[in-house]
Amino acid sequence: MGVLRWGLRVRRHIGGHDNEVKSVSWSQSGSLLATCSRDKAVWIWEVQPGNEHECVAVLQGHTQDVKMVQWHPVLNVLVSVSYDNTIRVWADDGDDDWHCVQTLAEAGNGGHSSTVWSVSFNQKGDRMVTCSDDCTLKIWDTSADLSQPTTGEGHESWRHLSTLSGHHGRTIFSAHWSSEDVIASGAGDDAICLYAEEKSTTVEGPLYRLILKKEKAHDMDVNCVRWCPQDPRVLASASDDGTVKLWELRGNLLD
Template sequence: MDGAAAAAAAALELREAHRLAGHADRVWALAWNPAPGAGPVLASCGGDKTVRIWKRAPDGAWHCSDVLEDTHNRTVRSCAWSPDGRLLATASFDATTAVWEYNGGDFECVATLEGHENEVKSVSWSPSGSLLATCSRDKMAWIWEVQPGNEYECVSVLQGHTQDVKMVQWHPLLDILVSVSYDNTIRVWADDGDDEWHCVQTLTEANNCGHSSTVWAVSFNHKGDRMVTCSDDRTLKIWDTSADLSQPKTGEGHESWRHLSTLTGYHDRTIFSAHWSSEDIIASGAGDDAICLFAEEKSSMVEGPSYKLILKKEKAHDMDINCVRWCPQDPRLLASASDDGTVKLWELRGSVLD
């Protein structure tokens, strides 16, 4: 690294801007409301069986505006806003998924989805908002179709994983679903055009340079041509697809994900979360209490795309970091959630190196 590059790297800072306290147990997951609205709105959920809604006041201070409780009777493990920001889905260890609607200044639980045999680990909305995916320790992912009148119909039960499914995530542009599991694999699911959902690709250590241990999370870049996964093997893996994303929104032609890069040696313990910002910065949070930021290395000296560490924040929390999420309205604002019961908001300052 030359002198100018070193100076620029030193100027990059992840500064703690706010600490949001209120949960009485570990905080498992976070979700930013994607609607432009009046300002950023963050949902957090955790082991205290509640969901908290955080909003930024005109003076810049953050406060908890709503506490969603008395619906789930066990840990709330995951939360996700619909694309229009009108609905919030919450997944719980009580084997149910709840759907909340913001009406007249209050959140109302308008649907409870049942069917999984045990803990629901993750929930995700499709980009159109017409489908909802859930996954569970029962090794299955379910796809629900949104019906009129706040009704939800299960249209497919996806079987293929041999262990606990940790997370489901829809592609940002297409009705393509990715699931990751305790069985160390990543599965890509697509509709064949006749409302039949199939696994169109399985990424494994053996045939695709995949992970060697539990895969905890997956995130797409904003263009949808790359995704990042993170694992108990303490690596992040970048995947790339050459698929033509302008084609119709079906699984055809979109299953060819290939391994692009492995980021290793940056975390000392399990990496529980990874998230890709609209500015193409990947954040990761892990059991070593650290947050790492990565960006693509734009160097003609390197053959093909590669990624480099641009910042590591040691001891970002006092305990395991379970989730990191970039804010869609402010791409330099990062939220993190931890076993220490807090949510932190971080401001990324300085220029990211080219």
């Protein structure tokens, strides 16, 4: 039996940014690709026949490095987070004219007070989590109509729902929402934390609580955490210590 050999070949070089490209994200349909950079810009590319990629928008608005871009799981709505402490929501007006429909910041929105490193949506797409150099995670909720995939109308309705603080002692670099509604975070304190929504709600709305903290999950900073889409109880983590670890969530921690 022959040995199956794997390889990668470059299909296409896509240029445009003037500095380090920090993040890339495909839309749910695979027809749009978003990139962001230290040049403070977000670019949106549309996949064309013949493996061509046409730039359909260069989004300016952030005043510092853009750390991450993430497409909404249902809509053609893009979220970017930045060194300028803000979260920006981008959408088109139905005529491929992309613009910022909402900026979430500390003043007025209950946003972060320092660099925002990561953003992740829940499976339904009506909530997202962000994490920051301010050592907090923030949960955001939207009342937007998720049945309207091609218009930005109504998608400026994200509001602050909850702040999770006191669980990490250093910068939180990564947060990821599982399909079972467990949020994982990884930070510069070498720890991984897991959070879930309380079954009871207050007048202000639902609350989230820490359900597990793994101290010294790595020997150095935890840079990224990601839940497996096929098995939502398997978590991968990546660290400055040069290792990737796979974790299994055991027990019924959500009771």
